[in-house]
Amino acid sequence: MKFYIIGDREIVYAFKLTGIDGVIAENRAEVLEAFTRVTTGLKDEINSIAEKPKVLILTESAASMIEEEELAWQKKGTYPLIVEIPGLDGHLEGRKTLTQAIKEAIGVQI
Numbered sequence: 198m199k200f201y202i203i204g205d206r207e208i209v210y211a212f213k214l215t216g217i218d219g220v221i222a223e224n225r226a227e228v229l230e231a232f233t234r235v236t237t238g239l240k241d242e243i244n245s246i247a248e249k250p251k252v253l254i255l256t257e258s259a260a261s262m263i264e265e266e267e268l269a270w271q272k273k274g275t276y277p278l279i280v281e282i283p284g285l286d287g288h289l290e291g292r293k294t295l296t297q298a299i300k301e302a303i304g305v306q307i
Contacts, residue, residue, distance in 0.1 A: 203231045204256030205284055225262040232263055235277060236270055253277040256284045
C-alpha cells in the first residue's frame, strides 16, 4: 500500500526517513495544490509512480487549511483515504483525537 504525506517540514522529513514520500506545504495555496495533485491524478512526480497513493496523511495544520476540500473528497468515498495526524506541537485546539471520535461515534471508551 502506498502512502503520501502533506505537512510541515519536520514531519515530512521524518516520514521520508521511513520511506514515505511527501511534500512540504506551509500555506493554504501549497497545501491545496499538493492535495489536488494527489487526489485528481494530474500527471506529475506523484502519479507517475506505478501505484498511486492509497492513504494520504495530512498534518492537522495542513488539514485545517483545506477543511472544505478535504470533507468533499471524503464524501466521495474513493482513494486515497485521508488520515490526519498532529504536528510536533501536538493536537490543534478544538480538534478531536481518534479516541474521542470513536467514543462520540459509538459511545465506547477505548
